[in-house]
Structures are given as structure tokens and as C-alpha cells.
Amino acid sequence: MSKLLIQGPGRLEGELRVHGAKNSTLPLMAAALLCGSECILHNCPDLSDVDTSVRILRHLGCRTERSGSDVLVDPRGAAHWDIPETLMREMRSSIVFLGAIVSKMGKATLSFPGGCELGPRPIDLHLSALRKLGVSIQEDHGCLRCSAEQGLKGTNIAFSFPSVGATENVLLAACCAKGTTVITNAAREPEICDLADFLNACGGKICGAGDSTIVVEGVKKLDGCEHRVIPDRIAAATYLAAAAVTGSTLTLTHVLPAHMAPVLPVFEETGCQIDVDGETMRIVAPKRLSRMKNVRTMPYPGFPTDAQAPVMTMAAVAEGTSIFVENIFESRYKHVGELLRLGANIKVEGRVAVVEGVQRFSGAPVEAADLRGGAALVVAGLAAQGETLVSGVKHIDRGYESIEKSLRSLGARVIRIPEEPAGKVPICRAAVYQEG
Ligand code: UD1
Numbered sequence: 001m002s003k004l005l006i007q008g009p010g011r012l013e014g015e016l017r018v019h020g021a022k023n024s025t026l027p028l029m030a031a032a033l034l035c036g037s038e039c040i041l042h043n044c045p046d047l048s049d050v051d052t053s054v055r056i057l058r059h060l061g062c063r064t065e066r067s068g069s070d071v072l073v074d075p076r077g078a079a080h081w082d083i084p085e086t087l088m089r090e091m092r093s094s095i096v097f098l099g100a101i102v103s104k105m106g107k108a109t110l111s112f113p114g115g116c117e118l119g120p121r122p123i124d125l126h127l128s129a130l131r132k133l134g135v136s137i138q139e140d141h142g143c144l145r146c147s148a149e150q151g152l153k154g155t156n157i158a159f160s161f162p163s164v165g166a167t168e169n170v171l172l173a174a175c176c177a178k179g180t181t182v183i184t185n186a187a188r189e190p191e192i193c194d195l196a197d198f199l200n201a202c203g204g205k206i207c208g209a210g211d212s213t214i215v216v217e218g219v220k221k222l223d224g225c226e227h228r229v230i231p232d233r234i235a236a237a238t239y240l241a242a243a244a245v246t247g248s249t250l251t252l253t254h255v256l257p258a259h260m261a262p263v264l265p266v267f268e269e270t271g272c273q274i275d276v277d278g279e280t281m282r283i284v285a286p287k288r289l290s291r292m293k294n295v296r297t298m299p300y301p302g303f304p305t306d307a308q309a310p311v312m313t314m315a316a317v318a319e320g321t322s323i324f325v326e327n328i329f330e331s332r333y334k335h336v337g338e339l340l341r342l343g344a345n346i347k348v349e350g351r352v353a354v355v356e357g358v359q360r361f362s363g364a365p366v367e368a369a370d371l372r373g374g375a376a377l378v379v380a381g382l383a384a385q386g387e388t389l390v391s392g393v394k395h396i397d398r399g400y401e402s403i404e405k406s407l408r409s410l411g412a413r414v415i416r417i418p419e420e421p422a423g424k425v426p427i428c429r430a431a432v433y434q435e436g
Pocket of ligand 1: 123164328
């Protein structure tokens with residue numbers, strides 16, 4: 001597996017275009033399966049999770065082509081209703097295909113997504129909602145066999161928690177169901193609105209996306225459409241964190257500032273100045289960050305769990321003590337042990353992390369255990385004195401388009417070291433960072 005070698009500390013400078021949102025692209029690609037003709041999604045990020053979705057659609061029989069940031073899906077050849085276990089394991093969020101497959105094909109066979117890097121990943125909310133829509137589901141030996149021979153029927157679905165994936169699965173399943181579905185306590189994330197906008201552009205009738213109650217009036221069929229994926233608010237927050245820990249001035253383009261509203265106050269608390277002009281955002285970071293008040297992850301419009309790790313990196317080198325409370329996932333502090341290797345002072349007790357800011361990180365070998373935690377280690381490496389070698393980069397590649405190239409374009413000294421034969425240790429020389 002390749003590694004990232006970072007020579008810090010260094011300032012970032014310049015302008016970076018933020019890529020399209022991974023978490024929108026995946027459900028949109030699943031939604032394309034429902035359409036009666038081809039769809040073109042613009043602004044799709046070049047990520048391994050998008051590759052996995054392309055492979056799933058091709059496996060199902062859809063012609064799927066990628067050209068730059070465009071993905072074309074022609075679902076007219078869809079003939080299969082299963083997702084192979086290897087693809088389910090590669091991307092646990094492949095579960096979002098379930099609602100679309102069962103709606104389109106009247107049946108679906110998937111393996112159970114199981115646990116993941118963030119702890120157990122139950123899908124009980126997805127399954128109980130789909131059962132209410134008329135899907136019969138048998139769970140045996142890690143396999144989900146679903147069928148809806150009579151077709152899907154609109155109903156009332158009240159979620160006990162506003163799960164993003166379960167809300168998406170219900171939108172996909174209910175869009176072409178008979179009758180009306182009312183979802184209460186629906187997730188309100190911008191990616192839900194993006195999915196509803198896409199489905200409506202294809203002829204769907206969905207009202208209220210972005211609010212807690214969504215009403216889906218089932219339609220007989222959907223056409224294809226062209227749609228532009230929203231910008232990735234978490235990638236944007238990560239690059240802001242990179243600027244913050246390095247005392248830099250950085251401009252991000254192609255962002256939707258409204259989607260960033262839950263994270264911006266935290267940056268401002270630390271002394272960063274953020275200026276917004278249309279879809280451009282400029283951050284000017286102070287020499288030393290101040291502590292932040294409590295950061296509690298919550299469903300949107302609360303502080304996003306996906307930004308917790310990169311923002312914790314800021315707290316780890318800020319002046320004073322910051323407290324984090326992770327309310328969404330059970331096991332989302334795997335980056336903490338690695339930040340400690342870089343010299344951070346963080347104590348975790350259950351869902352709470354107490355972060356005592358240190359003056360500076362010092363470079364060390366660290367391992368990414370998950371996507372956002374891995375990105376946090378890269379952010380920390382930029383601010384660390386000396387070399388930081390980040391392994392487990394496949395996790396980071398799931399959510400950031402060539403992170404090393406993006407950072408290098410801003411002046412950071414980061415290179416990707418391709419997989420080495422066992423036992424061979426990379427040689428680190430300053431010149432390599434420029435060549436990379
Ligand atoms: C999505 C995002 C992920 C983000 C998360 C929360 C995608 C591809 N991924 O994940 O990046 O971190 O939202 O904002 O969009 N839960 C259950 N039962 C269920 C479903 C969820 O108990 O059936 C629990 C989960 O274990 C977790 C919480 O609900 O503790 C939130 O999960 P959910 O909102 O479903 O996240 P995902 O859709 O998996």
C-alpha cells in the first residue's frame with residue numbers, strides 16, 4: 001500500500017478548487033439506476049469509492065462511463081439484482097444501492113455490510129423502513145435476500161435517528177412506489193437535498209428535503225437528467241483545517257458556504273478569519289490557534305462527525321484545552337493514538353476527548369485507520385516538525401482526490417511513495433518533495 005511522506009512544517013498558499021461531494025455522488029449513482037434513460041452526473045470526484053460504484057452499476061448491467069469528472073449511467077441494460085460481497089466489503093455504504101435495486105428489479109441480494117472502522121455499522125433503520133414499504137427481507141448467513149413481488153407501497157416512516165443512509169434508501173425506494181411516503185425525523189444533510197433535487201429533475205415528486213419531514217409522492221417512472229454534484233463540504237473543511245494548523249492564508253473555490261455553516265464558527269473561535277464571496281472562501285489563520293469551545297458532533301445542521309478528526313488536529317496545537325464529544329459513531333477516535341505519536345496530548349473517555357493543545361507536533365510514522373482520521377494525520381503532518389510518514393493511504397483515497405497533489409499545489413512538501421517490496425525502507429530527501 002502506498003504511503004504519504006510529509007516534510008513539515010510549511011505554510012500553504014494559493015487557491016484550491018474543491019471537488020464534488022463523495023457522499024452525494026454515491027447515492028446519485030444509485031439513483032441513476034431508477035431512471036428510464038441515461039443520466040450524466042457532473043462534478044463527480046475521482047475517488048476509489050466512485051470507482052466501486054461504477055463497478056457496482058456495471059455489474060448490475062448499466063452502461064457506465066467516466067470522462068473526467070462526468071459519469072454517464074445508462075440503466076437500460078440493468079438485468080442483475082445482486083452486489084457481490086467483494087464490492088460490499090470495499091465500500092460499506094454500497095448499502096445505499098439496496099433501495100434502488102429493489103425498486104427497479106423487484107428483488108435484491110446483498111451481503112450484510114457488517115462492522116467497519118468506525119465501529120458497528122447497523123442497518124436496522126434501513127431494513128425496517130424498507131419492510132414498511134413492502135419489501136420482504138430474509139437475513140441468512142450474512143446475506144440479505146429482499147423481494148417486493150407486489151411492488152412497493154408508500155407509507156409513513158418515522159426514524160428513531162435521522163440516519164443519512166436510511167433516509168437516502170427510503171427516498172430511492174419510495175420515489176417510484178405506489179402512493180405517498182412521509183418520512184419523519186429524516187436526515188437533513190445537504191446530500192439528501194442533492195439526491196432529492198436529482199430525483200425531482202428526473203420526474204420525481206419529493207417535497208421537504210432538508211427538513212425533518214419529507215413527503216414522497218410515488219411516480220410511475222423517472223427519466224434521465226444531467227445533474228451537477230454539490231461540492232464536498234468535508235473536503236473543504238479538511239483543507240481549511242490544513243490552512244489553520246499551518247498559520248496559512250488559503251482560498252477555496254467551488255464551495256457552497258451555506259453547507260459549511262456548522263463548521264465555520266469553530267474555525268472563527270480559534271482565531272481564523274473566514275471571508276466568503278459567492279462560492280469562494282478565504283481563510284486567514286493566526287500564528288497560534290486559540291482553543292475551541294465544546295465541539296459536539298450532531299446530525300446536520302450540527303457539527304459534522306466527518307469533520308471531527310481534522311478539526312481535532314487544530315485543537316491539538318491550539319493554546320488551551322478543547323473538549324470533543326462524538327455523538328454519531330461509537331468508535332471514531334482511532335486517529336487519537338496516532339496524533340499522540342506526533343506529540344499531541346489527548347485523553348479519551350468513551351465519547352469524550354479532552355485535547356490539551358501542545359506547542360508543536362513532531363513528525364513520526366503514523367497509520368490511517370479510516371478516511372477522515374487519515375486526513376487528520378495528513379493535516380497534522382503539515383504542521384509537524386520533520387518528516388511524517390502516513391500509511392493506510394487507501395482510506396484517504398476513498399474521500400480526497402489526490403490529496404498530495406492538491407496540497408503540493410499549495411506549496412506543501414508531500415509525496416506519495418508507491419508500495420515498496422517488503423523490507424525496503426524509503427529514502428527521504430528534500431529534493432524528492434519537489435520532484436514528486
Ligand atoms: C453517512 C456518511 C458518513 C457520515 C454519516 C453521518 C455517506 C456515504 N456516508 O453515513 O460519511 O459520517 O452519514 O453524518 O453518506 N445507524 C443505526 N442503524 C441504521 C443506520 C445508522 O444505528 O440502520 C447509526 C449508525 O451506526 C451511526 C448513526 O446511526 O451511529 C449515523 O449513521 P448514518 O447517518 O446512517 O450514517 P451513514 O449513512 O452510514
